[in-house]
Amino acid sequence: MALGSLRSAKLKETIYHSMERCSGVCGLRHSLPPFSFDTFVRFLHRPCDPASLAATRIMFGVLMALDVVQERGMSVADIKWGDSTKCRFPLLEVLHPLPLPYMVLLYAVMFICSVMMCLGLKWRASCSVFVASYWYLFLLDKSSWNNHSYLYGLLSSILLLSDPHRCWSLDGTTKPGLRDSHVPFWSYVLLRTQVFLLYFLAGIKKLDPDWLLGYSMQNLSEHWVFSVFRTGLRLSF
Secondary structure, X not given: OHHHHHHHHHHHHHXXXXXXXXXXXXXXXXXXOOOXXXXXXXXXXXXXXXXXXXXXXXXXXXXXXXXHHOOOOHHHHHHHHOOOOOOOOOOOOOOOOOOHXXXXXXXXXXXXXXXXXXXXXXXXXXXXXXXXXXXXXXHXXXXXXXHHHHHXXXXXXXXXXXXXXXXXXXXXXXXXXXXXXXXXXXXXXXXXXXXXXXXXXXXXXXXXXXXXXXXXXXXXXXXXHHHHHHHHHHHHO
16 A cells, blocks of 8 residues: 555656646746736746747758749749749739849849848848748739748748847847847747647548548648658668
């Protein structure tokens, strides 16, 4: 009987420590007092280390610099926007592509802004220009929409509302008061919520017959992105 009680106590202690570690990873180390709107607002505004947000900014800036050249179409701008008679499907009828030289200039501005975002240089201005340009390109043609294009636009908008330039940024070298200052917890909450919704809804989507029967994966595996994995599988077997 005593042995059973000892095992039960150890199990409870193990579960407690596991929950503590999980809470720390999720940013919920401090428990909430009895719920009220004021305590919830204070909880969302509690100061947090900006390092993870800065790392997200750097990686996102690099990713967007590559995306502007490839997925957004800077490398094929003459093919994509050179033909003014090509049929397009903008979300709003008032949206029209600029003349080709200006479209190329727009791509160049987006590329420069993405590099500035990565470096944390003039963060608010560079991110604002990038977000406005990105959504303009995105809304110009509904036929080119895909899920990760939505995601990039949403993440850039969320980062614009946050302060990821408070760590590891060139802005911090010119503004000492900005360097390594804390960011509010809601900055992380917005990003985590967006990523959670992304994978949660993607998981639900995988329940349809095309995915369960392997049809979607069969076609997806032919994409060049998965060539590395195909090579690895050949070597393994």
